[in-house]
Each structure stands twice: as C-alpha cells, then as structure tokens.
Amino acid sequence: MTPTLEPLVARAIELGLQSSLATPRAAALLASKSHSPEADAIIQESQRLTIDYKACLKEIEAAAPHQYTALRNQIVDQVRKAMKKQPGMRKWRCPVCNFLFDERIGLPRMKIPASTSFQDLPDGWECPECDGSKERFVLDRD
Numbered sequence: 001m002t003p004t005l006e007p008l009v010a011r012a013i014e015l016g017l018q019s020s021l022a023t024p025r026a027a028a029l030l031a032s033k034s035h036s037p038e039a040d041a042i043i044q045e046s047q048r049l050t051i052d053y054k055a056c057l058k059e060i061e062a063a064a065p066h067q068y069t070a071l072r073n074q075i076v077d078q079v080r081k082a083m084k085k086q087p088g089m090r091k092w093r094c095p096v097c098n099f100l101f102d103e104r105i106g107l108p109r110m111k112i113p114a115s116t117s118f119q120d121l122p123d124g125w126e127c128p129e130c131d132g133s134k135e136r137f138v139l140d141r142d
C-alpha cells in the first residue's frame with residue numbers, strides 16, 4: 001500500500017467501526033421517537049459518522065481507483081471482524097481531555113488494531129489528544 005493510502009484506510013476502518021457501533025442505538029432512538037437533546041445528539045453523531053465514512057471511502061476511490069474494490073473489501077472485513085468480538089470490551093477515558101479509548105475500535109491511526117485491550121497497549125503509550133500518560137486513564141462506566 002502506498003504511504004498516502006495507509007492513513008486513509010486506517011481512518012476508514014475507524015469511522016466504519018464507530019458508525020457501526022453508533023447506528024443501532026441511533027436507530028432505536030429514532031424508532032422510539034424520543035426527542036431529548038441527548039437523543040438528537042446521538043442520532044446526529046451517528047449520521048455524521050456514516051457520512052464521514054462514505055466520504056473517506058470516496059477519497060480512497062479517488063486516490064486509488066484500481067485498488068479500490070480490494071481496499072474496500074479489506075475495510076469492510078476488518079470492521080466486521082472487530083464488531084464480532086464485542087463482549088468484554090471496555091472503554092477507557094483520559095481524565096485530562098476526555099479522549100475515549102474504545103477497546104473494540106482500537107486506534108487504527110496509531111496502528112493499534114481493533115479488539116486491543118487497554119492493558120495490552122505498550123508501556124509509554126500516551127493519550128493521542130493531550131499526551132497524558134496511560135496510567136491516568138480511567139475505566140469508563142457508560
């Protein structure tokens with residue numbers, strides 16, 4: 001894979017997972033016709049993720065039209081695999097900037113695959129948003 005494609009593919013996997021995780025909850029809220037600001041925010045976020053995911057795929061298609069089908073299959077496959085391994089996966093929050101590390105999603109842009117447990121992150125790993133140390137992260141009870 002060319003160097004320009006790699007971050008795009010990683011981003012597509014991240015967005016694909018985020019949108020796959022957000023969609024069922026948003027769909028349930030839509031079906032229940034609940035209109036709280038929280039519900040609206042969740043629905044909007046889910047729609048935004050889907051739009052971003054599709055835009056990212058389009059970017060990949062534009063950058064590598066000949067490889068697109070193979071890359072897209074690879075992305076969809078990774079998302080599907082990660083979605084299967086959900087039970088027991090947790091989220092960890094950076095208390096400084098509120099960045100959320102979701103074990104199901106991992107951090108593809110930092111080459112941390114989906115379904116990576118927080119404990120398995122390398123020593124010296126830092127919050128990608130604020131460089132806060134790994135030790136400061138707290139389990140997110142959502």
Ligand SMILES: [Zn+2]
Binds near residue numbers: 094095130131
């Ligand atoms: Zn942080």
